[in-house]
Amino acid sequence: MIVCDSVSSYLIRRIWQMIPTLLGVILLVFVLFHVFGGDPAEIIAGQNASAQQVDVIRQQLGLNQPWWIQLWIFFREVVTFHWGDSWATREPVAHIFFTRLPATLTIMVPLFVMTLVLSVPIALGVAYVRGSLTDRLTMLVTTMALSISFLVYIIAGQWLFGFEFNWFPIQGWSPSLLTNLAVYVPLPVLLAVLVSLSPQVRLYRTFFLDEIGQDYVRTARAKGLTEGRVVFRHVLRNALIPILTDISLQLPGLFVGSFLIEVFFSIPGLGREVLLAVNRSDYPVIQATTIYLAVFTMLINLVTDILYRVVDPRVVLK
Amino acid sequence: MSHGVWRQAGQRLWHDRIGMGALLVVGVFGIMVVLVSLHLLAADWAVERGEHYANPTFLGPGPDDLALIEPPAGRLLDLTAVDPLAPHYADIERRTRALQTTLKPRLKTLTFGGDRYGRDVLKKAIKGSQVSIVVGLAAALVATFIGSLLGAFAGFCGGLIGDALEWLYNVFTSVPYILLIFAFAAVSGRGIVSVIVILGLTGWTGVYRLIRAEYLKHSTREYVRAAEAIGAPPLARMFGHILPNVSHVILVQLSLNVVSFIKAEVILSFLGLGVSVDSVSWGTMLNEAQSELILGKWWQLTAATLFMAVFVTAFSVFTDSLRDALDPKLR
Numbered sequence: 001m002i003v004c005d006s007v008s009s010y011l012i013r014r015i016w017q018m019i020p021t022l023l024g025v026i027l028l029v030f031v032l033f034h035v036f037g038g039d040p041a042e043i044i045a046g047q048n049a050s051a052q053q054v055d056v057i058r059q060q061l062g063l064n065q066p067w068w069i070q071l072w073i074f075f076r077e078v079v080t081f082h083w084g085d086s087w088a089t090r091e092p093v094a095h096i097f098f099t100r101l102p103a104t105l106t107i108m109v110p111l112f113v114m115t116l117v118l119s120v121p122i123a124l125g126v127a128y129v130r131g132s133l134t135d136r137l138t139m140l141v142t143t144m145a146l147s148i149s150f151l152v153y154i155i156a157g158q159w160l161f162g163f164e165f166n167w168f169p170i171q172g173w174s175p176s177l178l179t180n181l182a183v184y185v186p187l188p189v190l191l192a193v194l195v196s197l198s199p200q201v202r203l204y205r206t207f208f209l210d211e212i213g214q215d216y217v218r219t220a221r222a223k224g225l226t227e228g229r230v231v232f233r234h235v236l237r238n239a240l241i242p243i244l245t246d247i248s249l250q251l252p253g254l255f256v257g258s259f260l261i262e263v264f265f266s267i268p269g270l271g272r273e274v275l276l277a278v279n280r281s282d283y284p285v286i287q288a289t290t291i292y293l294a295v296f297t298m299l300i301n302l303v304t305d306i307l308y309r310v311v312d313p314r315v316v317l318k
Numbered sequence: 319m320s321h322g323v324w325r326q327a328g329q330r331l332w333h334d335r336i337g338m339g340a341l342l343v344v345g346v347f348g349i350m351v352v353l354v355s356l357h358l359l360a361a362d363w364a365v366e367r368g369e370h371y372a373n374p375t376f377l378g379p380g381p382d383d384l385a386l387i388e389p390p391a392g393r394l395l396d397l398t399a400v401d402p403l404a405p406h407y408a409d410i411e412r413r414t415r416a417l418q419t420t421l422k423p424r425l426k427t428l429t430f431g432g433d434r435y436g437r438d439v440l441k442k443a444i445k446g447s448q449v450s451i452v453v454g455l456a457a458a459l460v461a462t463f464i465g466s467l468l469g470a471f472a473g474f475c476g477g478l479i480g481d482a483l484e485w486l487y488n489v490f491t492s493v494p495y496i497l498l499i500f501a502f503a504a505v506s507g508r509g510i511v512s513v514i515v516i517l518g519l520t521g522w523t524g525v526y527r528l529i530r531a532e533y534l535k536h537s538t539r540e541y542v543r544a545a546e547a548i549g550a551p552p553l554a555r556m557f558g559h560i561l562p563n564v565s566h567v568i569l570v571q572l573s574l575n576v577v578s579f580i581k582a583e584v585i586l587s588f589l590g591l592g593v594s595v596d597s598v599s600w601g602t603m604l605n606e607a608q609s610e611l612i613l614g615k616w617w618q619l620t621a622a623t624l625f626m627a628v629f630v631t632a633f634s635v636f637t638d639s640l641r642d643a644l645d646p647k648l649r
Contacts, residue, residue: 024489029501037505147630149584151604152623159611252494259496260585274497275589278504290501294492 007306014305018298025294029287030074034067043281044087083288088280093288096273103173104269106180107261108254111189115196120243122197123204124236127212142198150195154264157191171266188261203246207239214238240311248304252297327566330643337639343632347451354448363441363598368425371615372432374439379426431617433606442598443621447629449599453513453592454580460518461579462572465525472526473533474556483526490523499582503591513592517579525571532564566644573637577630584626600626 041058042049058064062073077083083093126138162170168187174180211217212235220230259271266272270289277285308315331337353359373380398404425432430440472483490498502516536542537560545559586592587601595602600622607619 020485021488021492024485025492028489028493032501032505143634144627144631147627147634148623149581149600149604149626151585151588151601152619155604155608155611155619163612253496263589274500278500278591281504283504286501286504290493290497293494293497297492297494 011302011306014302018295018302021298022295025291026075026078027071029290030071033283033287034070034074037283038281039063040087040283043283078291083284086277086282086285088277088282093284096285097270097288097292100268100270100273101255102177103180103267104255104262104271106177107185107188107192107267107269108258110181110185111192111196111258112250112254114189114193115200116247118193119197119200119204123201124208124231124239126201127205127208128231130209130212138201142202145195145198146202150260153191153195154260157187157194158264161187161190171264173267184265184267188258188265188267192258192261204239204243207242208235210242211235211238237311241308244304244307244311248300248307251300252293255293255296327643331639334639334643337636337643340632340635340639343628344636347447347629347632350444351448351451354445355452360441360444360448363445364437366424366436367438368428368432368436370432370434370436371610371613372425372428372436374431374617375427375429377427377431430621431615433618434610439618439621442603442618443600443625446598446600446603446622447625449510449593449597450580450583450587450601450626451629453510453517453583453599454576456514457517457521457579457583458572458575460514461521461575462525462568464518465522465571466529466568468522469526469529470533470556470561473530474537474552474560483530487523487526490520495520499586500591503586508591509594510597513583513586516586517582521575521579521582525568525575528567528571529564532567533560536560536563570637570641570644573633573640577633577637580626580630 039058040061041054041063044057045054062070065073081094085092086096122138126135129135158170161167169183172184174184217230217234220234225233255270259269259275261267262269262272263275274286274289276282277289331341350359354361371380398407403410424436428436428438428440430438430443433439433442468483468486472480472487493501498520499516502520503512506512506516533556537555542555542559545555550559583592583599584601584604587599588605590605592601593599603618603622607622610616610618
């Protein structure tokens, strides 16, 4: 019961601390778009509008009001989830969110899981034989792989596997989840996994190396534990803490998705939608995505901090 | 950190063969960037000298596209009866004769092939290197300057200023990085300066965190206390006493940022959010290369990728050596 109490009071305190940050994000977005952005009324009205039409729109949006009233209007929109419609397509922003998110997750969840499942064992294996030819070769290959732009992998991969070998469709999307997973997801996920493996393996290798050099590993070996038990029970478990931090840093990105993948493969996801919005100066969509993903990031960080306790009982929440 | 320490670091770097090799490559690129900036090299990159997708010289001239089209055989149809322009035929012919067109001969092959307009890909890659490297370097300077300045104040002052800066840091880091870049790109114009401003204003958080930690650590050290005791004002202590001691951290962060900002510039330019259309960077080259591969024109992709890979690898390796030389304890 005492543990529960401390966790709940910790939760309340952390959520309370999020409020100033959230207000800051709202302020940042407001300043960006209202001070530095173009005149929204002219963007909405288009190039052929008369000065009178622009004036009417300005009136409707409250752009003639002093800035603090505009900030208040903006704040109310955020809190009530009432963003109105996209300027470009007249589609409600909330609707855009919920219809684009599934496609993004269909790509990102397999990608995320596969990268993790592949990179942790490879990194552990490479760290275990550190200094050997395998280790040095892996480091060399990953350094070179990292120096080539993500774009090149997609352009070349799409051409090679989609066009030359004709193994996968070059791009496309279907309403059915199963068709997507079987037909359209494999190529983008394969290419993205290839790209994200290099940095991940390098990072996790350093985490494992940090733990393998510790005294407790030598003690465990001196006690006569089997190598398997030393590696999986002691090293892996301790290295999980920084790995968990790394995962939590990546999680919010899961929702914006790999926008490059979505652009190249014409996947109707959130990342492509945001990019479209940037190109069309569709402010409501960008503002909403930015603010809600910021909230989401803060929540993920909170969940991670609580998970630390599950992985490592020494961690005290304060 | 006295001069002796810098000299020691320099000596360590000098004996690091891999690091010096990487520095040599970076130096070659540096000279190239300076020459291009002075219009001494690749100044005529935009001149359409070759044929449409001219082959690289080592491949020899490609097949003549026009010769592949068969000339029409058979009788020409006489349309005079139905053509509404028929009464004007004589007039049209007279006017055509009055105009003279000359076809400028175009080169069949270029050193490393041509692009869609027949521009030399090698010159484009050299000019693109200059744009990408200058943007990456300038953005890294802006971001590192902002991050170091704010980090110094946050770590040294604490109190209200420290809290305010921590709040600003939390605000910037709570938005996923790529979305932050998009939001800034949405409200700013296009062009080289915009990219530098966008990357600089969004990328300072990493430097800030490290420099703040360094200033926190140093501000209670004895030499700073001693400086305070003899009456050195806060600003003198921050920038006269502590800054030289953390400058190696700043230098390493600066070079780490150069690599990541060059990669970011390439992606932004590729998406059309970066340098403007009349300029060229590695990103815009990759953008054009996307549709060329299916036509079998691989040279632009190869040129941009090679230039970028060589520079980024050399710069990363050099950064690692620099870090090892400046901070031997890290090994």
